[in-house]
Amino acid sequence: MTPPLLDVRGVTLQYKTREHLVTATYRVDFTVRQGDRYILLGPSGCGKSTLLKAVGGYLRPTEGQILLRGQPVVRPGADRMMVFQEFDQLLPWKTVKQNVMFPLEASGRLKGKEVQERALHYIHKVNLGNFVDSYPHMLSGGMKQRVAIARGMAMEPDIILMDEPFAALDDLTRRKMQDELMQLWEETRFTVLFVTHSIPEAVRIGNRILLLSPHPGQVRAELNGLDQGSMQKEAQVALEEEIKRLLFSDQIEETGHV
Amino acid sequence: MSENAMSPEPVRDGRSNVYKTPSPIGNFGIVEKPLPLMARLWDQGWLRKLFVLIVLACLWEAYARYLNNDLLLPTFIDTCLALFDGLYSGQLPERIATSLDVLLTGYAAGIGLAALLTLIAITTRLGTDFLEVMTAMFNPLPAIALLPLALIWFGLGKMTLVFVLIHSVLWAVTLNTYSGFQSVSSTLKMVGRNYGLSHISFIMKILIPAAFPSILSGLKIGWAFAWRTLIAAELVFGVSASSGGLGWFIYESKNQLNISAVFAGLLTIIIIGLVVENLIFRAVEQRTIQRWGMQA
Numbered sequence: 001m002t003p004p005l006l007d008v009r010g011v012t013l014q015y016k017t018r019e020h021l022v023t024a025t026y027r028v029d030f031t032v033r034q035g036d037r038y039i040l041l042g043p044s045g046c047g048k049s050t051l052l053k054a055v056g057g058y059l060r061p062t063e064g065q066i067l068l069r070g071q072p073v074v075r076p077g078a079d080r081m082m083v084f085q086e087f088d089q090l091l092p093w094k095t096v097k098q099n100v101m102f103p104l105e106a107s108g109r110l111k112g113k114e115v116q117e118r119a120l121h122y123i124h125k126v127n128l129g130n131f132v133d134s135y136p137h138m139l140s141g142g143m144k145q146r147v148a149i150a151r152g153m154a155m156e157p158d159i160i161l162m163d164e165p166f167a168a169l170d171d172l173t174r175r176k177m178q179d180e181l182m183q184l185w186e187e188t189r190f191t192v193l194f195v196t197h198s199i200p201e202a203v204r205i206g207n208r209i210l211l212l213s214p215h216p217g218q219v220r221a222e223l224n225g226l227d228q229g230s231m232q233k234e235a236q237v238a239l240e241e242e243i244k245r246l247l248f249s250d251q252i253e254e255t256g257h258v
Numbered sequence: 259m260s261e262n263a264m265s266p267e268p269v270r271d272g273r274s275n276v277y278k279t280p281s282p283i284g285n286f287g288i289v290e291k292p293l294p295l296m297a298r299l300w301d302q303g304w305l306r307k308l309f310v311l312i313v314l315a316c317l318w319e320a321y322a323r324y325l326n327n328d329l330l331l332p333t334f335i336d337t338c339l340a341l342f343d344g345l346y347s348g349q350l351p352e353r354i355a356t357s358l359d360v361l362l363t364g365y366a367a368g369i370g371l372a373a374l375l376t377l378i379a380i381t382t383r384l385g386t387d388f389l390e391v392m393t394a395m396f397n398p399l400p401a402i403a404l405l406p407l408a409l410i411w412f413g414l415g416k417m418t419l420v421f422v423l424i425h426s427v428l429w430a431v432t433l434n435t436y437s438g439f440q441s442v443s444s445t446l447k448m449v450g451r452n453y454g455l456s457h458i459s460f461i462m463k464i465l466i467p468a469a470f471p472s473i474l475s476g477l478k479i480g481w482a483f484a485w486r487t488l489i490a491a492e493l494v495f496g497v498s499a500s501s502g503g504l505g506w507f508i509y510e511s512k513n514q515l516n517i518s519a520v521f522a523g524l525l526t527i528i529i530i531g532l533v534v535e536n537l538i539f540r541a542v543e544q545r546t547i548q549r550w551g552m553q554a
Contacts, residue, residue, distance in 0.1 A: 075451075077452075082449070089446065091446070136551070
């Protein structure tokens with residue numbers, strides 16, 4: 001078996017608020033392999049976003065290690081492109097094309113004409129060919145998220161880190177974006193680490209799901225070998241029920257949105 | 259539930275589902291139609307403002323004629339004549355040039371220092387404290403209050419005015435730029451760090467454009483402060499007796515009881531202010547923060 005792309009070993013994350021030292025996750029282990037759609041799923045307060053930011057290099061684990069291709073992650077870098085939940089993640093002073101081109105140039109990954117070609121290729125891939133020269137404030141929320149995804153993919157990073165990218169969208173748009181993401185994955189087979197608190201979203205997108213329990217986040221279960229394409233509707237519903245049971249067995253059932 | 263909604267059969271209440279197709283566009287009377295000329299003209303902000311200006315000028319003229327006292331209030335036409343006279347004789351352009359020369363020197367130096375101070379403030383914590391203490395102390399202090407001191411330090415010359423101007427520009431610009439940097443969203447900062455930018459290019463390519471609305475408003479406030487301070491300082495003394503600026507022109511004209519020239523000087527100050535505000539800053543705004551949708 002090939003060594004994992006991303007190796008998270010016994011990671012404990014803590015951060016300080018004004019008054020407290022909060023433990024966000026406690027000794028979390030997981031590995032992500034090339035081409036995985038790996039989901040971090042859990043209720044709010046399970047530290048999934050904090051964990052993703054640690055993989056992004058924005059904060060250091062107080063215990064444990066995060067290895068990308070065997071190298072410890074110490075700072076943010078363009079080999080791990082982030083897609084955030086917030087719509088303001090695009091640079092408002094750049095057009096769609098410039099937004100996608102900027103990291104390519106800034107990181108020196110590509111030079112000259114190639115930059116533009118690569119950017120346009122991925123903008124067309126997320127179906128925004130008609131909005132190449134638009135500024136972000138002219139786009140809808142879903143379109144902004146597509147630009148962010150195109151920007152991440154254009155860098156062809158080792159792994160794309162998505163922090164609830166569809167959570168701020170309306171239901172119809174979210175469903176469409178999920179389908180489009182799957183379509184993109186079919187075409188390019190990128191590796192993605194995807195944070196969500198929506199069980200249906202996790203089931204629809206992931207091929208592997210890590211369930212985290214809250215306060216602090218600890219691994220509750222890892223569900224492997226899921227494939228949405230081959231799964232029957234009944235099997236999906238059953239899986240969702242199983243996840244609900246695992247996450248909320250000792251709580252009043254919460255309703256996550258679809 | 260969901261299957262019920264889809265079925266074409268009658269649902270409860272005896273109501274069945276209704277399906278319609280939108281009619282083709284040709285069936286509408288108007289889809290898009292240009293507005294009449296007057297309505298479009300009235301939509302132009304500058305035209306409406308021009309209208310206000312003309313009304314004000316007419317009122318001025320009417321009242322001055324009614325008053326009929328050149329020493330208190332010359333008519334609008336007399337003022338315009340004095341203005342053209344001053345421009346034609348070359349006296350006024352010379353004064354304007356002197357004023358603008360001092361103004362631009364002070365403004366540029368103030369902005370340069372503000373940039374330096376903000377840079378230090380965002381890179382070190384002690385720098386932040388320094389900036390906060392300094393702006394808290396000096397921002398409430400009107401620059402003109404430093405003029406007597408500046409006169410002692412630098413004597414009667416351009417340097418004194420530049421010193422006072424720097425003081426009037428520096429704190430306003432620094433305060434705005436710094437608060438602009440602070441209000442850059444954390445998401446945007448994380449995006450910038452994600453690209454692995456160096457410290458300098460992070461500031462140049464992420465922080466400065468993201469804070470640009472605040473920086474620009476700081477520059478506007480700084481310009482207004484500098485302009486006022488300059489005229490006030492010039493009223494006290496000319497740069498040198500022979501070639502004073504606009505403020506000195508007003509003061510001299512008053513001493514010669516040439517009141518229409520006083521008004522011409524005031525009008526010049528207003529016009530320069532309007533030109534800078536409406537042409538230069540407006541153009542910058544339209545090309546930047548308006549196009550980027552960053553203006554509330």
